[in-house]
Amino acid sequence: MARYTGPKTKISRIFGEPITGNGKWLTKNSNPPGMHGAARKRKSLGEYALQLREKQKAKYTYGVLEKQFRNTFTEASRRKGVTGENLIKLLEARLDNTVYRMGIAPSRQAARQLVSHKHITVNNQVVNIPSYSLNPGDIIGLKDKSADNTSITGNLRPKNPKFNWIEWSEGSMKGTFITYPERESVPENIKEQLIVELYSK
Incomplete structure (x- = not known):
């Protein structure tokens, strides 16, 4: 099954935080990837882009592929309680x-x-x-x-x-x-409500 095997620091630089583990290299170069780095003019992200970015962050953090992630979200939405919190609980489990x-x-x-x-x-x-x-x-x-x-x-x-x-x-x-952990006990910086909004479109 396909799995991301590229540079871990590159992924961390995209999100500006050490989501794939050790973030020591972010102190040396925390600019987003690309030939222009920090000099590149970047548009402010729209609503959909922010939601998609949050989903990608969660997928990279837990090492889950798209189909697995979608299935996990479907299971979270079936369970009683808040769907976003259920999603984090299932990923932690x-x-x-x-x-x-x-x-x-x-x-x-x-x-x-x-x-x-x-x-x-x-x-x-x-x-x-x-x-x-x-x-x-x-x-x-x-x-x-x-x-x-x-x-x-x-x-x-x-x-x-x-x-x-x-x-x-x-x-x-x-x-x-x-x-299953309570959401406030999980330290990952993921805005799960944005993921719920993305899949609710």
Whole structure:
């Protein structure tokens, strides 16, 4: 399946924020991409352009393709509650994102690779589908053989205490997806209401 493999910094420069991970290069060159950089005259974006830009930002942030994103939005609109908040909750419940949030991988791209290469288990069963949607109570862990692999465990980092919807124990190499997060707990700078308006046209 197609996946963006180009320069990550270029994407971050488009949006002016480190949406694909490390943003250290933005301090060196935060100008939008293009041969004229900051000197290019840019028109103010219209309503549709702003909505489309926000959708693209969400897709790049979570590493989701258009068809997957549309399906996720359709599921979010079916559920009770605010559609935009449901969308963020479903994106956060993806297995690759949860592996990243737990600190098992340094980035969502690395988490996706761990899942695809069958290093991750859900409820003691190997799952190699990065888009697998977790349910509250699901237990995520490293496969026994993978837990002894220093190239994997060397990338482990402490879980951010702000992510209170997940738990992770480095001792047992297991964690729990406790519940879907509340929108205010998710730090990503995404205006989900603009995405809802875009798909509502």
